[in-house]
Amino acid sequence: MVKYILKRLALLIFTLFLVITATFFLMQIMPxxxxxxxxxxxxxxAQLNKAYGLDLPLWQQYLHYLVNAFRGDFGxxxxxxxxxxxxxxxxxxxxxxxxxxxxLVVGVIAGLLMGAASARNKNxxxxxxxxxxxxxxxxxxxxxxxxxxxxxxxxxxxxxPVSGWGDSFSQSVLPTLALAVTPAAVVxxxxxxxxxxxxxxxxxxxxxxxxxxxxxxxxxxxYRNSMIPVLTLIGPMAAGLLTGSTLIxxxxxxxxxxxxxxxxxxxxxxxxxxxxxxxxALMLMVMILITDILTAIVDPRVRLQ
Amino acid sequence: xxxxxxxxxxxxxxxxxxxxxxxxxxxxSFDLNQGETLAIVGESGSGKSVTTKTLMGLxxxxxxxxxxxxxxxxxxxxxxxSEEEWQHVRGNEIAMIFQDPMTSLDPTxxxxxxxxEPLIKHQELSEKDALARALELMKGVGIPNAEEHINDxxxxxxxxxxxxxxxxIALAADPEILIADEPTTALxxxxxxxxxxxxxxxxxxxxxxxxxxxxxxxxxxxxADRVAVMYAGKIVEYGTVDEIFFNPQHPYTWGLLxxxxxxxxxxxxxxxxxxTPPDLLEPPLGDAFAPRxxxxxxxxSKEEPPFFxxxxxxxxxxxxxxxxxxxxxxxxxxxxRWARWEELQxxxx
Ligand SMILES: Nc1ncnc2c1ncn2[C@@H]1O[C@H](COP(=O)(O)OP(=O)(O)OP(=O)(O)O)[C@@H](O)[C@H]1O
Ligand code: SF4
Ligand SMILES: [Mg+2]
Numbered sequence: 101m102v103k104y105i106l107k108r109l110a111l112l113i114f115t116l117f118l119v120i121t122a123t124f125f126l127m128q129i130m131p132x133x134x135x136x137x138x139x140x141x142x143x144x145x146a147q148l149n150k151a152y153g154l155d156l157p158l159w160q161q162y163l164h165y166l167v168n169a170f171r172g173d174f175g176x177x178x179x180x181x182x183x184x185x186x187x188x189x190x191x192x193x194x195x196x197x198x199x200x201x202x203x204l205v206v207g208v209i210a211g212l213l214m215g216a217a218s219a220r221n222k223n224x225x226x227x228x229x230x231x232x233x234x235x236x237x238x239x240x241x242x243x244x245x246x247x248x249x250x251x252x253x254x255x256x257x258x259x260x261p262v263s264g265w266g267d268s269f270s271q272s273v274l275p276t277l278a279l280a281v282t283p284a285a286v287v288x289x290x291x292x293x294x295x296x297x298x299x300x301x302x303x304x305x306x307x308x309x310x311x312x313x314x315x316x317x318x319x320x321x322x323y324r325n326s327m328i329p330v331l332t333l334i335g336p337m338a339a340g341l342l343t344g345s346t347l348i349x350x351x352x353x354x355x356x357x358x359x360x361x362x363x364x365x366x367x368x369x370x371x372x373x374x375x376x377x378x379x380x381a382l383m384l385m386v387m388i389l390i391t392d393i394l395t396a397i398v399d400p401r402v403r404l405q
Numbered sequence: 406x407x408x409x410x411x412x413x414x415x416x417x418x419x420x421x422x423x424x425x426x427x428x429x430x431x432x433x434s435f436d437l438n439q440g441e442t443l444a445i446v447g448e449s450g451s452g453k454s455v456t457t458k459t460l461m462g463l464x465x466x467x468x469x470x471x472x473x474x475x476x477x478x479x480x481x482x483x484x485x486x487s488e489e490e491w492q493h494v495r496g497n498e499i500a501m502i503f504q505d506p507m508t509s510l511d512p513t514x515x516x517x518x519x520x521x522e523p524l525i526k527h528q529e530l531s532e533k534d535a536l537a538r539a540l541e542l543m544k545g546v547g548i549p550n551a552e553e554h555i556n557d558x559x560x561x562x563x564x565x566x567x568x569x570x571x572x573x574i575a576l577a578a579d580p581e582i583l584i585a586d587e588p589t590t591a592l593x594x595x596x597x598x599x600x601x602x603x604x605x606x607x608x609x610x611x612x613x614x615x616x617x618x619x620x621x622x623x624x625x626x627x628x629a630d631r632v633a634v635m636y637a638g639k640i641v642e643y644g645t646v647d648e649i650f651f652n653p654q655h656p657y658t659w660g661l662l663x664x665x666x667x668x669x670x671x672x673x674x675x676x677x678x679x680x681t682p683p684d685l686l687e688p689p690l691g692d693a694f695a696p697r698x699x700x701x702x703x704x705x706s707k708e709e710p711p712f713f714x715x716x717x718x719x720x721x722x723x724x725x726x727x728x729x730x731x732x733x734x735x736x737x738x739x740x741x742r743w744a745r746w747e748e749l750q751x752x753x754x
Pocket of ligand 2: 695701
């Protein structure tokens, strides 16, 4: 197991290196320059370029970046001068991560419950209703839900604050819900089909033939077996949520990393773009690694290989 | 001597489907005696598995069983049990061995625990005692080094070993009736023989009754005391093993016997029964086997044959046994069997 994890970590670092390289060179293709403020004179631009090392040949810039990045230094922002990228991300990522984690927990738990309810009531009214709900949940983007929630529970029936972050927990309720709907819907559908498969499997038949009640059959046999495939779904989903939702953060004025990523693109804030991309990639890979480890823990077939 | 532990009377099972009502079991009656093995044989789709599932109360949700059907077990009609009462019967009084050992164990649960489960449920043993008993059961079904393997997961075991575990699960609570639905079909021939021997040996120890389902008459000879032949949701002939093997009367039984390899069959003389079973959405009038039966009479497509008695233990539902029916000559192979029957009778006399 330890050997397996070390191998995966080595692979992770290598992949990260590829991501850095790809992003670095792709950014060069983007039209425009970072310093396009009309008030800047050509001399000032030259000076700035020099200060940020942009006058060096590309391969030198790349090597510098790589060396610094592996030392943990991701440079300073062009946009917010004197702010280091690590600091910017360090301030904003925890906000996004908290919001994402809340949404993930709410979404996954709701999905597990609804999926199981749907499967156990296969083809009757409850299943039909949950089917409609989950189809809507998958097809309506979360920012539209965000706006709807904002209108309904922020203005029409003002139950929750409509914007801001960090002053009270209630501020996070609406954005959490808006973000949780899609994962809840995806997990519902997935759990439903896995559970239906499990409930018609031979081992569940055998469990029934032992004289177990339907509840025992579901809890002891069907649930565990349908959970394993769900885990593989949650990894990438977690990475997506924890790295913040640009639109939701904008709608609810949440100073998260998603909001900042967007503003860094039109301003060609290269160090911030690079830093954020690296964080996204890292999160994704770490989450997938964690789910693989979790899968190995709950699934004996994987564990013993 | 006959002491039925289970009586099945006029069992009908219908399935409601979008296409209509599938009449899967059409008036089946039989007895199962204490300590005996009854084999139910028949082609695919004849209703063998539906019969067993009905006996376990585990039919699909779309099954409908009319009120006059009765399954009498220990003075109660199983068909009137509540779900809770069924749970007391299942795995405790009537247990079942499934066909495919590769899929019938839970892949995420330790085998020892899976064997202990019915004990915890029915005998209210503590987990520790149940596991100790599970270990004994594992030894009893011939699992080598059982102590080392009690915490294994199913994927670590071969098919034959897994089927032994499934048998241990079925035997855990010491059931009166063991239903085995094609327990060896998924296994290769040598393992098949081992599992059948194991079942026989365990039956001797416990004096339980077995309903043994198979589509392969070949494995029946060494296993069963009596045989019921099923076709299109009905029993068409039943009798002792010798009666069915050496004095078969129903043309469908002839067909099954002809399609079964034996040591003295000439190569190439094996014949599958031509045609296919009828559509159970609309079973034909008369005898359902008539369209496939080269001996069919005019009456066969109009009226269903009743059971004709051949001996106290042997009955067959075919018009050929009616006294007005013309005498027909069965296939050569069957004539050979009949000759053997004469010999056997002579020996007994
Ligand atoms: N839930 C169901 N809904 C509709 N029809 C069903 C259902 N279950 C079984 N049947 C039908 O009942 C008939 C008998 O099926 P059964 O499984 O008992 O056959 P079998 O004798 O066990 O065959 P095999 O040798 O293939 O196992 C078949 O025609 C089958 O299609
Ligand atoms: S009753 Fe008629 S159709 Fe049926 S088996 Fe006998 S001869 Fe054949
Ligand atoms: Mg079957």
